[in-house]
Amino acid sequence: MIEHVDEGNVPCTRHGASEDKLLAYAAVGTRISGFHHDAASKLQSLVMALDEISELIGEEESELRTATETAQTAVRQLHAQLSANRALAKGPQPTRTLLPELLQRAAERHAVKLRGEVHSYEVMVAPPSMTHVFAMLFDMLAGPPAQGRAIELSVASDGDRVTITVTGTVEATHPNANELIMVAAYMVGREDGILRCGPKRFVVELPVAQPSGFVRT
Numbered sequence: 001m002i003e004h005v006d007e008g009n010v011p012c013t014r015h016g017a018s019e020d021k022l023l024a025y026a027a028v029g030t031r032i033s034g035f036h037h038d039a040a041s042k043l044q045s046l047v048m049a050l051d052e053i054s055e056l057i058g059e060e061e062s063e064l065r066t067a068t069e070t071a072q073t074a075v076r077q078l079h080a081q082l083s084a085n086r087a088l089a090k091g092p093q094p095t096r097t098l099l100p101e102l103l104q105r106a107a108e109r110h111a112v113k114l115r116g117e118v119h120s121y122e123v124m125v126a127p128p129s130m131t132h133v134f135a136m137l138f139d140m141l142a143g144p145p146a147q148g149r150a151i152e153l154s155v156a157s158d159g160d161r162v163t164i165t166v167t168g169t170v171e172a173t174h175p176n177a178n179e180l181i182m183v184a185a186y187m188v189g190r191e192d193g194i195l196r197c198g199p200k201r202f203v204v205e206l207p208v209a210q211p212s213g214f215v216r217t
Helices: 019-056 062-089 099-109 127-141 177-189
Strands: 095-098 113-115 122-125 150-157 161-167 194-197 201-207
Touching (some): 095 099, 099 113, 099 122, 122 127, 122 201, 127 201
Antiparallel strands (some): 095 122, 161 201
């Protein structure tokens, strides 16, 4: 079983994950590669069909053109989501990534507002993986829409590591929060990071992107 630590740096006892629920997530993952291939093929056919329809529409058929453009926009958005999911399914490939941009992309996935200053640190992570991690953490702590869906961020660095503290208005409330935290801890850990949890916050440590030519000793 995957373990993560609490703010005392000892194995967390608050978020005990169910092995059956984790395996249920894994079961979906065994289909993901085939699904991505099939979905991409169908999307390509749909794009071509909409393009053909658009070319056949006359100038006087404004309502049909508007409907077609709406469909094309939806297809582009769906393609973007599929591309992001395909990138997540690949093995992590760490690259220099601006932390503010990463956190903002994660917040946009669940319409979460970020509060607090985030310095322009560069971290060495796989953007698809870490975007997904922070999106899960933000979603769990932001609370219901009636409360504004916001979290507080605090960021600090010692030169080698960046520490991101994510504080919410509620404890993690997702029905599968314990399992999602375990998945997040696994994804952070495989990129030389650490995930710590508190009652209403998470602390994530990530490696700083070092200058070109730098060799860690």
